Amino acid sequence: MAGIGFKLRELVRQDNLMGTIGAYAYGMLIVGGPWLLTILAISLIILFGDKLTAVDDLINFRVILIYNFSFSLVLSSPVVIILTRFLADSIFERDVSLAIGLLVGSLMLVFLSTLPLVGWFYFYYVNLPISFRILAFFNFMLLASIWVIMTYVSAIKNFKVVVMSFFLGIFCSLFFAIIGSIYGTPGILFGFSIGSAVIVAFLLLSLFLDFPYPIKQPFAFLHYFKEYWMLAVSGFLFNLGSFVDKWMMWFSEYGMKLDSNFYIYHDYDSASFMAYLTMLPVLSIFTVIVETSFFEGYQKLFANIRYNANLDEIYDNYSDLIDVFRVNARNVVILQLALALIVVLLSPRIYDSFGINYLQLGMFRFCVLGVAMQTFVLFLNIMFYYFSAYKVVMYTNIIFVVTNIIFTSICIHLGFNYYGIGYFISTLITFIFSSISFFYYFAKLPYNVFVTRNRSTLLI
């Protein structure tokens, strides 16, 4: 996170509206970019593809993308979060000479660790023509690569390249997918993968240009897994929690099993994906806040501790930081809740105008509320990360996963009218837990900063 922060602060300091809007746009881009664009691409391809190829084939294409999207995010998350931490430390120490080696190492790690599962799934489990299997397999690896590479975006100052790569990639995806649709679903998938490959290629190219170092010690970050295992576990659990209810819904009463052996529940998937879009505006605002006013207060607190502040000064900085947090937290919460409320109330109209299946309406509403809660949890987690309180985050995410599994299965059991409520209750409970722990932690921040954070170095 440290890298983009500087760029963002520069933009916010330009005391005019454009500067601020620019900063938020960047925030949006960095946080939601790959995500948003992937979902967008899927929708567009389906929209256009509709007119070109048989509906049956499109279902397979869609299913593969959803599987690849969700599983690649979850399975790559431990590596991605550890890599983020390592890069942040490297940037802090002003030595990024290992960055390129690490990129290679972490890509290999992600490929190797997902290979058995993905290989088994596509080459043994599913029932598809071989060309399809191979394409689906490579598409998974491409998506996983994008998540890993995007970790570096915070380190690159050259956002234009990132934006260009994505637009070019998406364009290629669309173009080739439409052309490919002549050859049925494998053609679409091939076309889409070309686009993904373009993104990967351009990002890699710009990374190699930005980090002109030889590839060495590709696994230098492995010891971080031992040191920061809680971080790796937390990252994995958070992503798992985000998808586990979707996966479970595939096996619900209304989910179905395709001939190709995929399980899927189309309505719930699109309801929840659409709901996630409501997260993006506030997420971008939050990113800007964290990287600017919060980061400044945070840095002041720690810099002063290092430079001989007395206890009074430390407490002054601490209460400044509380003020920053209080004001911004209020804004973020109000904004997200307002947005969620509007979307919930307007959802019939939204569905009307997009011509989406009305059956999704109930679950969509709960998903929107759940997404609001999950957004807050995400924000609090990030706050905890700033103070290295990994244990709390891990517990929070454990609660998220466990409650999501429990309440989703209860709701599946209770029937259609309850779909989506499980996810909402789970995120609500997690949010309550997270905010209580946060207030406890923040109320005793100086103690936590000095004592809790340093337990390992206190020789105790």
Place this chain on the structure above:
Amino acid sequence: MSNQEPDCCLLLEGTYPYVFGGVSTWIHNFILAQPERTFYVLTLLAPGFKTKVRYELPKNVVKVQNMYLQHLPRGRMHLPTRQRQELFAALEENLISFIEEPQLTTFDKIQQLIVNKNLGSNVLMASLEAWDMICNVYNKKLPHEPFADWFWSWQGLMGGLYSILLNEVPLAKMYHATCTGYAGAMLAKAHLCYKRPCIVTEHGIYTNERRMEIAAAEWLTDHKAQDLTASIQKTEYSVRRFWLDIFASYSNICYQASDKIITLFDANKELQMIDGAEEQKIDIIPNGIDIAKYSKIKHTTNEVPLIALVGRAVQIKGIKIFLKAVSRIKDANIKFRAEIIGPTDEDEEYFQECLELIDFLGIKEHVTFTGKQELTHILSKVDVLALASLSEAQPLILLEGGASGIVAVATDVGACREILYGTQDEEPALGQGGFVCAVTNYAELADSIIKLLKDKELYARCSAVIKKRVEKYYSSDLQNARYKDIYDQLIEGSS
């Protein structure tokens, strides 16, 4: 024999049997010289210290036990809130009183508060109440000092104290600490636990050494020290002062707990009394050496005279001062060689700086680091011993050299003056057995050496004097007999 309680438990701090050096060798020889007594060695070590035994343990050592300072059990997670608050209120009061006015009884109270309650780092170091105590003491005593320094100092020092209090002392007929400090605090604890006889032998004065160490610790930023306009009298309480106070308190309770306080030479006695030692408890027993062994050594005649500094390549030995002296001797156009004899791996950085200084001074041809060498070999080849230390207790090398007739030039530290010039009440006065010069004054050091190298007659005179003085006052037989008496008295007296 192993079932019997040992005669003496030696309380050591960071030395024997893991570190080569004067005090370690003293302890080793001391144990060998009392073969009829059994010893239990308890060595206090700095956190993370990697142990490697460097001495062949004598047969009468029953056991060597390590105790790591600041290493606490985790202990219970929580105490009931009321109990915890009471505990820390009492701790705070007694700790402050212990630092301000050290008393064995206060030390005992602190011990009573924390032992046998399954307390450890969880409650004592990492609880919210522990944090509040840190802030309270800070606000009371030094609210304008950098808090982070205070925090780390407090955690380190209290971790040390708690680890002393929470660790068991083995049962023995008597206890003997070889310094004050943490070992001294351990001695006080042993005294409180078992009421057995306790003695302390101080080679260097612990509080004095800590004072020097702390003065060198740059991270304890003392802005007052840099502000020349601030008058010394009204300097506020500082983190440094806190460190010194704690160690002064340890010395003080150690003296209170001791039946006898032994030191090597007169100058130390006064320093001990400043730290609260009662004069009638203090005994001076100089270190002795095996006269017969060293007086036998045959000296080889060198065409080019050899000047040697025997000591580790560390700052306190004043290696750089010696190198500057060597450069000055070179400029005087005298034929000579110089050697620095001792291990160089203790402080690699300092050693590198010394090598750079040699380059800079252009004395590569004249001086060499030889590494560690056999003592008899050293004594057979050296013509003049140089000692440039910033601090010493009673350097044995002067005695060993003296016994074999080697003249020394030394800085005026520890017992050097007594050894080379004799004590004030020396009867009859034997005269000068070498030269003493001011600390860090390399010019004086060099000029004295030049004098000795140029004036053969002066050298012969000094050589005879030092030989005689060492034989008379510094024999190990004398030292051992005096310690044997003390041990006999204390052990028999108590049983």
